[in-house]
Amino acid sequence: MSGTMIIDGRKVDYTNQKNILSVIRDSGIDLPTFCYHSELSIYGACRMCSVETSKGEIIASCSEKPRDGMEIFTNSPRIRKYRKMILELLLANHDKDCTSCDRTGRCQLQKLAKRYGLGKNRFPQINKDYEVDNSSPSIIRNPNKCIKCGDCVMVCEEIQGVGALGFVHRGSDVIIKPAFNKSLAESNCVNCGQCRIVCPTGAISIKNETQKVWDALYDKNIRVVAQIAPAVRVALGEEFGKNPGEITTGKIVAILKKLGVDHVFDTSLSADLTVMEESEEFINRLQRNENLPIFTSCCPAWVKYAEDKYPNLNKNISSCKSPQQMFGTVLREAYNQKDFEDGKDTFILSIMPCTAKKAEAARKEYIHDGIREVDVVLTTQELAIMIKELGIKFDEIEEEAMDMPFGIGSGAGIIFGTTGGVTEAVLRRVLKNKYGKDDFKIIFESVRGLESVKETSVNVDGREIRLAVVHGLKYADNLIKQIQRGEKQYDLIEVMACTGGCIAGGGQPVPKVITKETRMLRAGGLYKIDKSIQIKSSDDNYAVNNVYENILKNNRHKLHNHK
Amino acid sequence: MIAEFKEKVDEILRRHSCEKKELITIIQEIQKEYRYLPEDILIYVAEKMDISQSKIYGVATFYENFSLEAKGKNIIKVCDGTACHVRKSLPILNAMNKELGLSDKKKTTDDLLFTIETVSCLGACGLAPVITINDHVHPKMTPETAVDLIRTIKKEEAQC
Incomplete structure (x- = not known):
């Protein structure tokens, strides 16, 4: 029309x-x-x-x-009056302790109050003093800052299909929280943090763990070792006036060094390890024709969703640990002896685009004799907070390279950070020498992009392999239902909880406008890095071979969950 | 959830073919059966209807008529609409609350025999002040007759 x-x-x-x-x-x-x-x-x-x-x-x-x-x-004069009144009413029962609020400076309510020049509020302040929900390892829900816009409820229900949050009661008593007075930790929340991305105020925020990192950095008996996930490097710049997708790897390394981190490594290396392990597992299952389709296990929000809603799919989910946990495992192995010799403790810090990674690192299967594989997970957003606290001028800092021997990942490991990336990385390994360059291009095009469900099929040794790539848990849910009804059949399914994959994770900076374009630009950043790396396939990464030969040796099984 | 409950709930769900638009009717029928909405039944219904627990909880808390707390065997509704109010419905409420040890916050007796609620209008203003006990209308009440009614019920309950 x-x-x-x-x-x-x-x-x-x-x-x-x-x-x-x-x-x-x-x-x-x-x-x-x-x-x-x-x-x-x-x-x-x-x-x-x-x-x-x-x-x-x-x-x-x-x-x-x-x-x-x-x-x-x-x-019009009426509209201006009307709009101001709405803001005044919203502010009259909003916890206006802005200086202590995580969202200050990026808060839509604060921004609009300023834009419309609100002075002293003519309505009396009424605060109901709701309890703050601190139970989740990933996010904090503070109803005192909630303006009941419903964005979190909608993203959780419509995009993620989780429905952990809902409207409770009505009228002026309405409050947004999980059902049956449960805390977030007791609810079916998958910790993806998409609610925090859409929340216009500080009602939902990331659980800030920067103090734990400062404490470790200041302790002389602690060696701090960091890993950086692929998606962080194409979004951090947004907090410092850069465009989405701008690559800031070198700056992040330099900043972490300045903060006092001893060694900085690349999670795309452990993504390569994941590719090696998952490809092998996949081929094994294909040969035995059992537990197919295999679902990827890199995304902890998806893993929790499946555990809660589809426990019978447990055997289909890959036994591989996620790249974050694989790195933790490898680093513990690598520093074990050294810690003993130096009389130091190694603190493993991981910088992730994801709030659910915090929950993943806290899972009991990743804690051995009281020691976590990953000590603290900081989101991109929290790293930005630390950088600002330190007063580093982002533009002026000289870039530095990652440390060896764990500072190099293949292009396949890099693209793990976007939807379709895991599938493409596995295909690069499995299809090596089996297709021509042009065929590859066509296959990879079919798994890239922001379509909710992407499908393709390839031929491996005379067998047709059907793949699906899905992001947004609601779409994953639909796909599972189709499979269960027998309408669809696949051999491998990549699931990422957040729309667009890790690049649009709940721990990333909140974009000015949440649109497809931001996701495209961030994903574009990853593909650009991929192009600039000579090593395209995980098995060609010599750092991977080093890990197998010199670190893990007979302990390869430690890269898997043994259910 | 015990099997007997499950059978009844399944029957209600079957009658409405688990249709999402029938949610309110389904919860109404469950409430009719149990006098309130037990948490485990709502969770079961959410799963069966493939809707989130938050959604069903949101609907159940939105409407005043749904109760998530167990109600007494005898549900007393005290009308506090305009006509009943001016004809002194509040003293009736207070007298009954006092008799049963209830208050604005505690609406059901511990032995689950009585629940007292106020309603805005029962539509029987000519009979004001009105109360209903299990939907049976008792017209032109006074605090004394109301307390007598409760005592009678208590006696009957003690006999059976």
């Missing part, structure tokens, strides 16, 4: 925009919203996008379709 609207006295053509709000925004006016996300269903709760029609009606522009000849005003 196309037509022409009159917005603030100016004629604006529209084509297929789904609501008036989009037409207004496309015409260059940044109409404010709290509850509107183009990828979620329209809720119409916050009323910030209200506009006045020529008939004097006030309508929520997110919930109305554009009509030909319609005239609206986005900044």
